[in-house]
Amino acid sequence: MDVKYDLTSYVRVLKMASTPSWEEFSQVALIAGAGVVLVGILGFAIFAVMELLPGGV
Structure with missing residues (x-):
């Protein structure tokens, strides 16, 4: 390992930089915020489907 290099x-x-x-x-x-919102919506949709199914959490 050449520290100087x-x-x-x-x-x-x-x-x-x-x-x-x-x-x-x-x-x-804006793009990062849209990604966070999209992941949140996806997570909520999965949660909602799991609650609607019989034997949900």
């Missing part, structure tokens, strides 16, 4: 590559990546613009950040947040 690893640190150099990490520093290079950090120098290339930049802060996203507000438009880019809001778009990513």
Whole structure:
């Protein structure tokens, strides 16, 4: 394990990274929020089906 080479590559990546613009950040947040809502709806639908079936939890 070459620590000096690893640190150099990490520093290079950090120098290339930049802060996203507000438009880019809001778009990513919107997509992530939509994913959370979709997973929640799917979970609720599974729960509702399990409650309607005979012998549900």
